[in-house]
Amino acid sequence: MSVESLFPRLEPLLPKVQKPIQYVGGELNSTVKDWDEATVRWALMYPDAYEVGLPNQGVQILYEILNELPDTMAERTYAVWPDLEALMRAEGVPQFTVDAHRPVRAFDVFGVSFSTELGYTNLLTALDLAGIPLHAVDRTDDDPIVLAGGHAAFNPEPIADFLDAAVLGDGEQIAIAISEVVREWKAEGEPGGRDGVLLRLAETGGVYVPKFYDVEYLADGRIKRVVPNRAGVPSRVFKHTVMDLDEWPYPKKPLVPLAETVHERFSVEIFRGCTRGCRFCQAGMITRPVRERSITVIGDMVANGIKESGFNEVGLLSLSSADHSEIAEVAKGLADRYEGTNTSLSLPSTRVDAFNIDLANEFSRNGRRSGLTFAPEGGSERMRKVINKMVTEEDLIRTVTTAYTQGWRQVKLYFMCGLPTEEDIDVLGIADLAKKVIKAGREATGSRDIRCTVSIGGFVPKPHTPFQWAAQCDHETVDRRLRELRNSLRNDKQYGKAIGFRYHDGKPSIVEGLLSRGDRRVGAVIEAVWADGGRFDGWSEHFSYERWMKCAAQVGVDVDWFTTREREEHEVLPWDHLDAGLDREWLWQDWQDAVNDVEVEDCRWTPCYDCGVCPTMGTEIQIGPTGRKLLPLTVV
């Protein structure tokens, strides 16, 4: 059965919508394969607007890897804006891929990558536009396997009813393995139909099929247990870990869009995982252990990426890029290579120390010396101990002052509000810190031309972290603390003008909290919000807190119970059967340590503290130094 392009039906709609170029495909390095020559066909979605989804590394990597397989093809689809959605509904045009404009429903696997829970309503729009039943139990053999991945898939329970399957962790190898299972199943004549292939996937232990698990509840609403309801389905599902990043140097052919996107650069992941142990950080907990890409492969990937894309900016990505064991050599080597070429290098800088400034100086050799960002995260010394972000006030002021004296005029400080055990004084401490920074900076530089911007994010407790048991702070308290902080900064005659303040209100964090730590009962809220018109919840102009609260009340879900309620040690959490390798007892101990202001060191440089990941997953820390250097590129 061949599939026709929907483009002739889409094209007449495009002159009527905003930014039509995002729907036409044809990106440099995109791939269109012959439909009939592939046996396994994937539609990959990033459930946000094209401008956000296109640069996503995860989707780009899987797209490339799957298309490299001879009998597999992958195309991409993104969330369509409401203007096009309305026209598609009016004209009966289904959800399409941007590569060859094929209908999503015609594919075998519909893989959706969730970096954030705020994309859940967009999943429902895409399913509905595609003509795929919203609920997995209503799907037929003509529907694709709806598969979730990404960090939010570490607790897919709120969207469990809408998914056929979910995978945890690094996608490279498991995507290939899933392709293989689907290929064999199809070659055998699709025995057992839809459940046949889902059972094969579940039996591997690496793919979670929610409908093969029953959730039982206690009378008070807590979960009693989650148990498989079929023979052969394992009681726990484990995450996937790619152990040698040098063997997976993707993207090799970065997608270069015509439309403007949020990241106009070529990005190289310089390592995966982080063991700094910041207790609020889900990414740092679920991506362990640290696995570095070697300096020479980084150099090759940068050279190749610039050549293939024509981008003039390169970003070195990771959870804490300054922690790469050879980052100084990488920075110097790349800065030397691209000196005078109008290629700029960027490093998301979060570490608060002088070394970070040396790096930033190196990176700004070829470009502009605009602003530096540091992330102390907590406003008081005590708070930073609670979250295990080991920075003293003295360190911070010394580091920022050094940045000012070396010519950086603008420093951004990132904090969180609503952290466990937080009190008003911890948040007001942010104002004191900012004022001290400006005071010290003015003394050191003899100039008043220095600025500092305080940027605040709302803390949301996440699954698989020590704070998974914590009570989320209510939004009234967060908003009140932020108001007081703002007033303290604004009313300061001496320093107020030199300090910028950026923050969001606390309401979206409550919805994110509901979706992060929710269980299957939260699915009804998501569906009700979507049916009521909820779309693009990550966008403040589309997000409606009132709608979420109204719909939660309608379906009888108590938002406070899921968000601001502290859990006790032995409560069964909705994601307990999904294994990131972290030892539950260690997580609980780390939560107790947090409350008692006890810090824990990074296991890269101190002995193992038994978080459990390496023995459970059969992995180990992989770091340099390799001792190798980046040689100058030969000019052609």
Place this chain on the structure above:
Amino acid sequence: MVQRLRVRYAKRGRLRFTSHRDISRALERAVRRAGIPVAYSAGFSPHPKISYAGAAPTGVASEAEYLEIGVSRACDPQRLRADLDSSLPPGLDVLDVVEAHAGSLADRLEGSMWEVRLTGVDPGEAASAVAAFLAAPSVEVERLTKKGMRAFDARQAVQTLTVAAAADGTAGQEPFPSCVILRMVVRHETPAVRPDDVLMGLRLVAGFAPPSPPAVTRLAQGPLDAMTGEPADPLELDRVGGDL
């Protein structure tokens, strides 16, 4: 900068949905991939020296877009044409490159010839609307601009306007709806009169309202020939050695 090159390129097919900003990003990247020694502006944030003249609106195709590239090392125009063309996505096609001589390229772009394909339209109805439009001394239309709704005359800038049945063999044949082609030469004035303004004018003077969105293509732009009234090749002067 040692040399300036003038480039004619086309924006075809689905690439007509690119905006001017999309094209400028695509070009800067294509220039880098092709290894063209583009010159950069001096200063705090250097920009490649590429300047654009009169870009067609988003959604409109074009066979005649123009830009100028400054290079830091002399380039053979034909080589640059091939390199840049192969580096750009299909649909952004480089048609012609010449070395710039004296005179401003933008000044030579006095007018454009546009083709507007309309489907599901009765040719007779289109012809009478065109006649009514041409007979009117002025036709005031409104368009939403960045400064809000703005009214201006769409008639004076229209030098010629003709209507013909589509010659591609599909017109009028079932199940294809009938298709007509409008051709117009419009002088570049301020405020700019665009083909959709002329279509708005046809609606105002004759109630002419095509049922589906028009497919618009710029066929040519350049100095308006006094004899024919049509745009001539704006790069001709560079080929013969510049303005006198």
